[in-house]
Amino acid sequence: MRYSYGLKEKSPRKPEFSWDFVDWEKCSANCGPGEQISKPRCLEKLAGIVDEMYCKNIPRPEEKVRPCYRAPCLPRWMIGDWQGCASCVVGCEKRRTVKCVRPVGHSEQDVDIIADSYCQGPKPKEREPCANREKRDDVLTREQRNKNSEHFSPKKLKHSPKHKKVTETPEIKKGEVVVDKEDVKNLTLTIILERDEETDTLNFPKDFEPQPPANSTEFTLVGMDAVRYIQKIQEDASKRRSE
Numbered sequence: 001m002r003y004s005y006g007l008k009e010k011s012p013r014k015p016e017f018s019w020d021f022v023d024w025e026k027c028s029a030n031c032g033p034g035e036q037i038s039k040p041r042c043l044e045k046l047a048g049i050v051d052e053m054y055c056k057n058i059p060r061p062e063e064k065v066r067p068c069y070r071a072p073c074l075p076r077w078m079i080g081d082w083q084g085c086a087s088c089v090v091g092c093e094k095r096r097t098v099k100c101v102r103p104v105g106h107s108e109q110d111v112d113i114i115a116d117s118y119c120q121g122p123k124p125k126e127r128e129p130c131a132n133r134e135k136r137d138d139v140l141t142r143e144q145r146n147k148n149s150e151h152f153s154p155k156k157l158k159h160s161p162k163h164k165k166v167t168e169t170p171e172i173k174k175g176e177v178v179v180d181k182e183d184v185k186n187l188t189l190t191i192i193l194e195r196d197e198e199t200d201t202l203n204f205p206k207d208f209e210p211q212p213p214a215n216s217t218e219f220t221l222v223g224m225d226a227v228r229y230i231q232k233i234q235e236d237a238s239k240r241r242s243e
Contacts, residue, residue, distance in 0.1 A: 016045040017054045019061055027068035032103060038064040073103035075118040078111065085130035092130045098123060189226035191219045208232055 019040040028034040040063070042055035080097035100119035101111035116123055193212060194203045204212055204219070208229065212219035221229050 018043055019055055019058060021064055027070050029070060031071050031073040034068050036066050036068045075100055075102045075114060077119050077124055079124055093127050094130050095127045098126050187223055187226045189221045189229060193217050193219055205232055
């Protein structure tokens with residue numbers, strides 16, 4: 001048990017107020033050189049720190065500043081933002097800048113780039129595949145090979161069809177699509193649909209009928225619709241090369 005008691009002063013004391021410095025704020029730097037600030041506080045001679053209103057009629061001194069140094073700055077990895085997927089389709093890579101740096105100056109505001117061996121741990125990835133994308137130049141090159149081949153290969157369509165059935169013939173012209181019209185009803189073409197990142201619209205020819213449902217990810221064409229779509233893709237590829 002604790003208790004206390006006080007005695008009333010026989011003669012009241014007049015309080016004495018003044019500005020003074022009693023503590024320092026935390027160092028501004030996590031490592032390396034920084035600064036500490038001490039702000040003036042309003043004090044009563046015996047009571048200690050009081051509200052600043054009691055010192056409003058007393059000139060307030062300027063803040064004090066002194067240098068501080070917490071610990072040496074260790075090298076660390078500086079990692080940039082991922083770049084490179086905006087202009088790609090399937091199979092493309094994205095890249096970012098990864099550098100080993102050593103902070104210098106106040107509060108790590110400046111850094112020096114140093115050798116990777118100074119940084120601890122494995123170096124973060126600088127490149128990785130873009131999800132479900134491929135370089136557009138590779139697509140055009142592959143379409144050119146399709147046009148120059150003796151047999152049309154449906155597996156190399158831009159929209160990545162899963163399965164189609166095309167009948168081959170020993171005598172065909174270069175770039176010609178040959179289909180057994182007696183079995184054309186058995187021809188199916190499943191297209192994996194992609195969306196434009198900026199407009200969120202389907203990458204599917206707008207002037208082709210039928211059109212896929214708005215929220216679909218796959219679209220299957222049967223019979224002559226499949227044949228017309230294959231011809232449409234070849235025609236569009238030919239127009240892009242001529243432009």
